[in-house]
Amino acid sequence: MDRPTVTAKILDAKVRKGLKWSAIADKLGHSKEWTTAACLGQMTFSKAQAEVAQGLFDLTDEEAAWLQIVPYKGSLPGAVPTDPLIYRWYEIVSVYGTTIKELIHEEFGDGIMSAIDFSMDITRSPDPKGDRVNVVLSGKFLPYKTY
Amino acid sequence: MDRPTVTAKILDAKVRKGLKWSAIADKLGHSKEWTTAACLGQMTFSKAQAEVAQGLFDLTDEEAAWLQIVPYKGSLPGAVPTDPLIYRWYEIVSVYGTTIKELIHEEFGDGIMSAIDFSMDITRSPDPKGDRVNVVLSGKFLPYKTY
Amino acid sequence: MDRPTVTAKILDAKVRKGLKWSAIADKLGHSKEWTTAACLGQMTFSKAQAEVAQGLFDLTDEEAAWLQIVPYKGSLPGAVPTDPLIYRWYEIVSVYGTTIKELIHEEFGDGIMSAIDFSMDITRSPDPKGDRVNVVLSGKFLPYKTY
Amino acid sequence: MDRPTVTAKILDAKVRKGLKWSAIADKLGHSKEWTTAACLGQMTFSKAQAEVAQGLFDLTDEEAAWLQIVPYKGSLPGAVPTDPLIYRWYEIVSVYGTTIKELIHEEFGDGIMSAIDFSMDITRSPDPKGDRVNVVLSGKFLPYKTY
Amino acid sequence: MDRPTVTAKILDAKVRKGLKWSAIADKLGHSKEWTTAACLGQMTFSKAQAEVAQGLFDLTDEEAAWLQIVPYKGSLPGAVPTDPLIYRWYEIVSVYGTTIKELIHEEFGDGIMSAIDFSMDITRSPDPKGDRVNVVLSGKFLPYKTY
Amino acid sequence: MDRPTVTAKILDAKVRKGLKWSAIADKLGHSKEWTTAACLGQMTFSKAQAEVAQGLFDLTDEEAAWLQIVPYKGSLPGAVPTDPLIYRWYEIVSVYGTTIKELIHEEFGDGIMSAIDFSMDITRSPDPKGDRVNVVLSGKFLPYKTY
Amino acid sequence: MDRPTVTAKILDAKVRKGLKWSAIADKLGHSKEWTTAACLGQMTFSKAQAEVAQGLFDLTDEEAAWLQIVPYKGSLPGAVPTDPLIYRWYEIVSVYGTTIKELIHEEFGDGIMSAIDFSMDITRSPDPKGDRVNVVLSGKFLPYKTY
Amino acid sequence: MDRPTVTAKILDAKVRKGLKWSAIADKLGHSKEWTTAACLGQMTFSKAQAEVAQGLFDLTDEEAAWLQIVPYKGSLPGAVPTDPLIYRWYEIVSVYGTTIKELIHEEFGDGIMSAIDFSMDITRSPDPKGDRVNVVLSGKFLPYKTY
Amino acid sequence: MDRPTVTAKILDAKVRKGLKWSAIADKLGHSKEWTTAACLGQMTFSKAQAEVAQGLFDLTDEEAAWLQIVPYKGSLPGAVPTDPLIYRWYEIVSVYGTTIKELIHEEFGDGIMSAIDFSMDITRSPDPKGDRVNVVLSGKFLPYKTY
Amino acid sequence: MDRPTVTAKILDAKVRKGLKWSAIADKLGHSKEWTTAACLGQMTFSKAQAEVAQGLFDLTDEEAAWLQIVPYKGSLPGAVPTDPLIYRWYEIVSVYGTTIKELIHEEFGDGIMSAIDFSMDITRSPDPKGDRVNVVLSGKFLPYKTY
CATH class of the missing domain: 1.10.260.40 (lambda repressor-like DNA-binding domains)
Structure with a gap:
């Protein structure tokens, strides 16, 4: 098992x-x-x-x-997901990845947005031109340390 | 050029x-x-x-x-980004990809969240335990059509 | 199951x-x-x-x-299909991909042809030099938004 | 050169x-x-x-x-295109590839739709819900021979 | 099944x-x-x-x-075959691929040698220095069309 | 240089x-x-x-x-060639690779057809249904040795 | 630049x-x-x-x-390093990766060892059988949060 | 078995x-x-x-x-691990790989740190800002020989 | 079976x-x-x-x-072996590959060392500093032919 | 430089x-x-x-x-070499890799043959049926330690 x-x-x-x-x-x-x-x-x-x-x-x-056993994480088969819904997220990372990097560094300096101390909230937002998916991601900023 | x-x-x-x-x-x-x-x-x-x-x-x-020429898009060298800040986003897609898929389908049915009719907003959220990066993604839901 | x-x-x-x-x-x-x-x-x-x-x-x-459960989509094993019939379609994307991109952008501006709000029609077209496969693809144009 | x-x-x-x-x-x-x-x-x-x-x-x-020299063909960098417009075509091949295969074989038997004796026509089709990209692909059917 | x-x-x-x-x-x-x-x-x-x-x-x-069902074709596991006999064929394509391309184009112009309207004949040719494998490949030339 | x-x-x-x-x-x-x-x-x-x-x-x-210096051989960029003419040869290896293996082994036993002690001859063969490319490959059979 | x-x-x-x-x-x-x-x-x-x-x-x-500009990080060409010294580190991750995972989870529960709030110290340790490289890695433990 | x-x-x-x-x-x-x-x-x-x-x-x-049979070693599925805990180690190799190489060579000359004559010790180090994972790696230095 | x-x-x-x-x-x-x-x-x-x-x-x-059936040869899962013993051999090919090529060509001219007309002998060689593995590889030289 | x-x-x-x-x-x-x-x-x-x-x-x-600077080692472009002479060595690792592993383990127990404390000797061996390339590889055996 x-x-x-x-x-x-x-x-x-x-x-x-x-x-x-x-x-x-x-x-x-x-x-x-x-x-x-x-x-x-x-x-x-x-x-x-x-x-x-x-x-x-x-x-x-x-x-x-x-x-209750910590699992080996990672839910996708292959490096690039084929499913269109999940691929759109991969595409956002591909197209906007360097943008996200620039803007977080401009605001916080060198470091990352944690994917561990992290939460996500997915909601539906009604819109006459077609309802929208709104996703809020919240991750703690972790600065690189100089030592 | x-x-x-x-x-x-x-x-x-x-x-x-x-x-x-x-x-x-x-x-x-x-x-x-x-x-x-x-x-x-x-x-x-x-x-x-x-x-x-x-x-x-x-x-x-x-x-x-x-x-003013439409560019060939995609900002990352390679399928899996090596930069830690961008990788964390790839990791979110890897770990939460099937979760996002399930929840959008549960709310909207079969379709995708558009990465074209899409906007993003990155803000800093002060937090005594360490400030957080908050990112709001908003994409139009596009349903698959039966024909 | x-x-x-x-x-x-x-x-x-x-x-x-x-x-x-x-x-x-x-x-x-x-x-x-x-x-x-x-x-x-x-x-x-x-x-x-x-x-x-x-x-x-x-x-x-x-x-x-x-x-009735939304499936994980993608019907091919591997990034490049080995089956000759399907490969020809991959080849069309490879050889004509930048052409399609240029012509859609020239007509519509920056954006994509949707693969979700999309339909396809495959028909046989008799031809004395050998019958032809005719395929009509119809996808809604989705413009990139400036925000 | x-x-x-x-x-x-x-x-x-x-x-x-x-x-x-x-x-x-x-x-x-x-x-x-x-x-x-x-x-x-x-x-x-x-x-x-x-x-x-x-x-x-x-x-x-x-x-x-x-x-006037026959070129080494193939217009895309990498097996999976990162550009969203071209990716949608890759996605169509991925999602509908086995469907196209089944339907061409049902109509014509074993063989392929040629990507050489081939033409393409891209047009705009006005639509009140958003104009559509219509693409007609025409390729000669080439049957596998038994020998 | x-x-x-x-x-x-x-x-x-x-x-x-x-x-x-x-x-x-x-x-x-x-x-x-x-x-x-x-x-x-x-x-x-x-x-x-x-x-x-x-x-x-x-x-x-x-x-x-x-x-009697048209199969998904492609008989090899992986893009580069490991079996030495089959690898030698892959090597011929790798080493002589551009040569074959140049010579067919010089004789026929732009187009391909069909792998569908195609036959192969494998025979043994006695040779005092060691028998040889002779393989004759015959494929219809298909020219690219200008349209 | x-x-x-x-x-x-x-x-x-x-x-x-x-x-x-x-x-x-x-x-x-x-x-x-x-x-x-x-x-x-x-x-x-x-x-x-x-x-x-x-x-x-x-x-x-x-x-x-x-x-006059022995070159590092291999003429193709990437494991799977994108050029249609060369791809057809890759496809022949993919579709017929196991067939070639079976038939050479049936005739000669375990071993390979040499790609070194090897020659190739490409000719045009007129055909009313469309001229054909004929390619003759000749390689010495090299048996595996038991030791 | x-x-x-x-x-x-x-x-x-x-x-x-x-x-x-x-x-x-x-x-x-x-x-x-x-x-x-x-x-x-x-x-x-x-x-x-x-x-x-x-x-x-x-x-x-x-x-x-x-x-002073935050760089795009990642110092290696390719997913698997070819240099023997660096490869040995890749090998340690490959051979001991699941071991490290099990032991950190056993001690700390689900979470990760940070590679950002992180320091490293490389020293030489004399040894009659051959001097040793000693490396101390220290990373903050970051627990997964339930929300 | x-x-x-x-x-x-x-x-x-x-x-x-x-x-x-x-x-x-x-x-x-x-x-x-x-x-x-x-x-x-x-x-x-x-x-x-x-x-x-x-x-x-x-x-x-x-x-x-x-x-008691020597196993085929390597505990990870794929070249780049998807599990976040193990990936952080891969990231350390990616970001610090050339640094580790430079510093070991500066101290010892050309050679490697053995991953065979090797031991590892993982401990918890209490820290008011959050406990830390401390890992000590010890590997024999093996010099390249000139012959 | x-x-x-x-x-x-x-x-x-x-x-x-x-x-x-x-x-x-x-x-x-x-x-x-x-x-x-x-x-x-x-x-x-x-x-x-x-x-x-x-x-x-x-x-x-x-x-x-x-x-008694000729097998599909190749004993390793994946292009780069993860097992440390086998990887060392891959590393020898990676580090010394161009050296072996230069020296065989200097002695024999253009051609290869056969992996078919080939034998291997693995022995233990006692050494006070640690016993050694000695491997003798013997392969027939096969010259490229000009035709 | x-x-x-x-x-x-x-x-x-x-x-x-x-x-x-x-x-x-x-x-x-x-x-x-x-x-x-x-x-x-x-x-x-x-x-x-x-x-x-x-x-x-x-x-x-x-x-x-x-x-005099320690180089980043690895002499081959790509994981699988295309040059026929070097490929034969890759093929030897592929076909005989598990054999070499079994025989070294049978003689020495768990461990590896070093590619660092290593030497190679390439010689020509005259043979009436065609001269042979003889290669002697000598590497120190390094046992895995239990700790």
């Missing part, structure tokens, strides 16, 4: 039971973003969280134990 | 003159995000915008003409 | 029953292009469409449920 | 003189699609065509001679 | 029964080159050919049906 | 002087296949051959000396 | 003047590890540091200005 | 029994670093060590035998 | 029975180098050799038949 | 002066293998050795200084 096997079982149960990520997030008491990433095998469950998941997805004790 | 040559000349002038992206953006009358991407060779200048840039960066007429 | 498993089962049933894509499309009430892409795991079925497919291909309820 | 050098000089002259591909095509007496591909270094000029190009782009005799 | 599964079964039967490709070709009434490629999953069988193969390799009806 | 520089100079002279490979081969007294490969930087010239080339292409003594 | 050009000039001056990294570090008042990385184009100089470097390496004012 | 199968079984048993690497290391009488690497399939067990592991993880005799 | 399956079975039997390659080689009457390569799926067995192997490794008749 | 520039100058001088590697090695007082690798930019010269090279190849003082 490994974590990808448990992830596949979770997805299987979700489709079979017709669950929604937002409802699962409510049950777990966390944001839908963290919850979905966790169920997709990218985050580590606490014991309590794993028990909730066990109930929701009919997992065995061993499967629930695997949810 | 080609666009990368003009981009290099712009960067050279920016360093030599000690200009800031936010000040350049004010001169051009656009957001700092669009402005920086444009100066880095990812967006197309209108005639009026190119004239402002020509003045700011001491460009020749031919160089200003190249700013 | 996952979508590729259902796709494989659909292909298996199609061969076993000797079905044609055009006949399947008639049953689903859509174009043969959308229908084939959907059956090959690239598009999302509505509930009604999934029920028709379930009948045609002897799918279980769970398999029919998976047809 | 080599063909890419001549291509760069042509692009340079085109920007400097503010020429349009459609006007260049009229001068050469061919479609804008063939003409653009030829000027971008993908097609071979006849002597007469090269003389017209020589006049339009102020080429030397040696540069005009290179236009 | 898919074509690679049938190919594996054919190879299994060939080894178990000690068959030779030339004998199989005689049974099918075609060249040993086409026959071998077809059995290795690269060509499409007619109904009659599939029935002969069914008898030779003890295939089920469903397996025989798959032989 | 290096060999690619000399190759570029040879190509430059060939275009400028309007030479043909077959005429160059006659001057050198070898086949057009070996001659072209040698001029394209894949083969090593003898002193006498280099002197003929020096005269034909107006080379300096140092350039002629470089023709 | 760009940062790699300044880096090349610094290396050139270092060889010409016979400088040592440890001596350069003393002049800059920082560790030899940070100093070397900075001179090799991986770190950002303050104004004061750039002035010291300007004196040491005979840089122009513009070159000194570029030292 | 092969070593990866035994590694998977060990991980399975570790999760099921809730074992810690440090406790396993105590049982084996070695450092937690060597022990973890060995259990993860990167090191070779002696007969005595394999017997301890057999008891701890309920292995069969054959599985214990495989632990 | 295929050759890799038989190779896995051979390795399994070797571990289970505690056999040594040198002892297996004695049974087969060949060098330990050829024997090991053959058992690892890189060489072709004669009927007599296959019968010996059948007895040694408890193979079925069908498995023994597969040993 | 950098080392590759000096290497190119050395090769240029060698061709111009018609020097042989064996004669250069005699002048330097080392083996032809080490000498060639050093001149090709893979080894580090001592001051005395650099002075000899300076005289032989007409180098400037600065060029001679660069010979």
Whole structure:
């Protein structure tokens, strides 16, 4: 057994039971973003969280134990994603990558925006010309140290 | 002559003159995000915008003409960026890519968040535990059509 | 269970029953292009469409449920397709890619031809020197916005 | 000297003189699609065509001679194009590649659609919801032979 | 079931029964080159050919049906083959590729040698210094069209 | 100076002087296949051959000396060639590679067809349905030894 | 001008003047590890540091200005380094990567060791069986947050 | 059976029994670093060590035998690791690789730091600003020989 | 069934029975180098050799038949081997490749050292500073022919 | 200036002066293998050795200084060499890599053959069936340590 096997079982149960990520997030008491990433095998469950998941997805004790093991992260097959929705994000990094770098350095100096001390919020924004997806990313700035 | 040559000349002038992206953006009358991407060779200048840039960066007429040609976009050398700041964004796509996909589909159905009808806003958010980089991405949802 | 498993089962049933894509499309009430892409795991079925497919291909309820989940798209193994028919399309993009880019920009300005708000129509055109494959691609033009 | 050098000089002259591909095509007496591909270094000029190009782009005799040499074709840097407009075409091949294969085989049997005995026509189609890019591809069907 | 599964079964039967490709070709009434490629999953069988193969390799009806489906072609794992015999062919393309291009263009003008309207003949040529492999490749020349 | 520089100079002279490979081969007294490969930087010239080339292409003594240095061989940029004519040869290796392997092994046992003790002959074969390119490859069979 | 050009000039001056990294570090008042990385184009100089470097390496004012621009980081050509000394480090990551992951997670839980809030110290440790290279890496632990 | 199968079984048993690497290391009488690497399939067990592991993880005799076979080493899928913790190490090699090379050569001359005659020690270092991961790497210096 | 399956079975039997390659080689009457390569799926067995192997490794008749089929050669997963022992050989080719090329050409002229008409001998050479691995490679020189 | 520039100058001088590697090695007082690798930019010269090279190849003082800087090693462009002579060595690693691994481990246990404490000797061995290239590689065995 490994974590990808448990992830596949979770997805299987979700489709079979017709669950929604937002409802699962409510049950777990966390944001839908963290919850979905966790169920997709990218985050580590606490014991309590794993028990909730066990109930929701009919997992065995061993499967629930695997949810509490830190997973090997990275959800995409291959360096460049083929799925059009995910590719658009890759394209944003490709087209705007140097722009993001310039502007963060101009404001903060040399360092990075953390992808660990990080949160994301995805919302729908109504628009007469077509609704929009709004995504807020928040990451702690970590400065390079001189030593 | 080609666009990368003009981009290099712009960067050279920016360093030599000690200009800031936010000040350049004010001169051009656009957001700092669009402005920086444009100066880095990812967006197309209108005639009026190119004239402002020509003045700011001491460009020749031919160089200003190249700013108005739609560039071959993509600002990164290689499929996986090595620069730590840009890599963190690649990592966000890698770790959260399937999560973003699931949540947008749950809210909107099958389709994508546009990277063309798109804007970005990067701000600093003070935080006693360390200031944060906040980035808001806004893209129109485009549904797949059945035909 | 996952979508590729259902796709494989659909292909298996199609061969076993000797079905044609055009006949399947008639049953689903859509174009043969959308229908084939959907059956090959690239598009999302509505509930009604999934029920028709379930009948045609002897799918279980769970398999029919998976047809209604947005799939991870991309139908080719590897960045450069080895199959000669598909490679010719890759070659067209390779040889004519910059040409297409120049001509769309000359007509429309900076932006893209959408691959989402998109349709395709493949027909046979009789020709005494050898019949021709005619393909019409139609995609909405999406302009880059200045902000 | 080599063909890419001549291509760069042509692009340079085109920007400097503010020429349009459609006007260049009229001068050469061919479609804008063939003409653009030829000027971008993908097609071979006849002597007469090269003389017209020589006049339009102020080429030397040696540069005009290179236009008549069959070029090493392929206009993109890298296997997966980063430019969003060209990527959308790569995405169409990725998402619809197996669909195109199935439908051409269903109609014609085993073989390919030629990318050599081939023509392309790009037009604008007005649409109240946003104008569309229409592209017609026409390629001779070439059957695999049994021997 | 898919074509690679049938190919594996054919190879299994060939080894178990000690068959030779030339004998199989005689049974099918075609060249040993086409026959071998077809059995290795690269060509499409007619109904009659599939029935002969069914008898030779003890295939089920469903397996025989798959032989009549146009396969996804390409017989090598990876872009550069590791097997020494096949690598030598890759090396010939690498070392002589530009030579072949120059000489075909010198004789025929711009165009290609078809790999579809194509046949191959492999023979042994006795030689006191060591027998030689002689391979004759014949492909129709297809000229690029100006349009 | 290096060999690619000399190759570029040879190509430059060939275009400028309007030479043909077959005429160059006659001057050198070898086949057009070996001659072209040698001029394209894949083969090593003898002193006498280099002197003929020096005269034909107006080379300096140092350039002629470089023709006699064994070159780093391989004429293609990238593992998979983008040029359609050369790609068709790559495709032949991809589609027929395992077939060639099987048939040579069936006739000769384990070993390879040499790409070193090797010659090639490219000819035009008139055909009412379209002239054909015929290529004869001849390579010594080299058996694997048991030791 | 760009940062790699300044880096090349610094290396050139270092060889010409016979400088040592440890001596350069003393002049800059920082560790030899940070100093070397900075001179090799991986770190950002303050104004004061750039002035010291300007004196040491005979840089122009513009070159000194570029030292204060945050560089695009990543010092290796290619994903897998070919240099044996650097490869051994890649090998350590390859062989011990999962071990490091397991042990940090066992001690700290889910999170990472920062490569930004990070320092390194390289020393020689005498050993009768052959002196050893001792490297101490120190990085802040950054925990994944649940939100 | 092969070593990866035994590694998977060990991980399975570790999760099921809730074992810690440090406790396993105590049982084996070695450092937690060597022990973890060995259990993860990167090191070779002696007969005595394999017997301890057999008891701890309920292995069969054959599985214990495989632990004593030298494994094919390398623990990561792909050239660039996607897991954030392991990637940070890759990033250290990428950003500091040339720095490490320069400083070891300055101290020792030409040669490498061995990754074979090598040990690693990972410890937690309390820090009011956030605890740190300290890693000490020790490798024998091996000089290149002139011969 | 295929050759890799038989190779896995051979390795399994070797571990289970505690056999040594040198002892297996004695049974087969060949060098330990050829024997090991053959058992690892890189060489072709004669009927007599296959019968010996059948007895040694408890193979079925069908498995023994597969040993007599010429295998698809190449024993490494990926272009750059991750295993440290094998990587050192890759490193020798990388660091010394151009040296080997220069010296063989200086002695023999243009051509190659055969990897087919080839043998290898690996021995231990005692050395007070640490025993050495001595490997003798012997390959027939094959000259390029002018034609 | 950098080392590759000096290497190119050395090769240029060698061709111009018609020097042989064996004669250069005699002048330097080392083996032809080490000498060639050093001149090709893979080894580090001592001051005395650099002075000899300076005289032989007409180098400037600065060029001679660069010979004494440890180079970034690796002499091949790309992961898989295209040159046939060098490829044969890559093929030996590919076909025999696992064999070499097995036999060294059987004789020495877990560890590697050093590519640093290493020497090579290339000789011609007359043979009536065609002279052979004999290469002796000698590397110290380095055992993995348990800690």
